[in-house]
Amino acid sequence: QQPVQSPQAVILREGEDAVINCSSSKALYSVHWYRQKHGEAPVFLMILLKGGEQKGHDKISASFNEKKQQSSLYLTASQLSYSGTYFCGTENNQGGKLIFGQGTELSVKP
Amino acid sequence: KAGVTQTPRYLIKTRGQQVTLSCSPISGHRSVSWYQQTPGQGLQFLFEYFSETQRNKGNFPGRFSGRQFSNSRSEMNVSTLELGDSALYLCASSLPSGAPDTQYFGPGTRLTVL
Secondary structure, three states: OOOEEEOOEEEEEOOOOEEEEEEOOOOOOEEEEEEEOOOOOOEEEEEEEOOOOOEEEOOEEEEEEOOOOEEEEEEOOOOHHHOEEEEEEEEOOOOOOOEEOOOEEEEEEO | OOOOEEEOOEEEEOOOOOEEEEEEOOOOOOEEEEEEEEOOOEEEEEEEEEOOEEEEEOOOOOOEEEEEOOOOOEEEEEOOOOHHHOEEEEEEEEOOOOOOOOOEEOOOEEEEEO
16 A cells, blocks of 8 residues: 655745655554655665654654654755655565655755 | 666667566665656555565566566566556665665666657
8 A cells, every 4th residue: 555645745945844744554564765866766764663763864854653654754954955756665564565655846945 | 885786777669569677786685676666656666576586566467577586686577568668667675684674776777668
C-alpha cells in the first residue's frame, strides 16, 4: 500500500520552515526519507525505526508516530539547496519491500 | 567505493520490442531493488533480489522480470514493450544488514517507447 504524502508541493522563501507528512494505512516497521533533485537519483536522508526517536542532521529532522502510522520531515531555516522532491518510503515488516509515496515537490526561492 | 551503476543510461525502443537493463550494485551489497519512476506515479516498486533470489515483488505484469547473478549484478527485462513503459528505471542496492538499510540509487536508465 503506497503511503500518502502531503502537501504535494510547497514553495518557500530562504529561511522559512516546512513540514512534509507521510501517512500509511498499515502498521509501519520503518520509514525512509529521500530527496531527489531534478535529473538526479534519489539521495538518502534518514531512516526511522519503529520504536525509534526523532532523528536529524543539520536543519533537517524527522519524527515517527507509530500509533498514527505516520512520519513527518521537518526542514528548518530552508536553504536553496533544499529544493527537490522529497519521498518517504515505508516498510511494513523487516525485510519487506520499500514502498514510496508520490513525492512532495519543494521549491526554495531566494 | 564506486556507486551504483546502470547501463545503458538512455534507450529508445518501439512497441512490441523487448529490453534488458543492467545494474551493478555497490561492492559488498547483496540486495538490488528496481523501481519505475514516472511523473504521474512517482517511484513504483518492481522487485527486489537478494542472493540471486527474488525476495519481494511489486504489482507489475509478468512482462517485467528480473534476475540477479552470483556477483550481485542484476538485470531487468521488459518484454512486449508498451507506450506506457516509457519511464526512468532506477535500481538501488543495499547490504542488507538485518536492520532497515539505506538504499543507494543508481542514476537510472531512461527508456522511451515509441
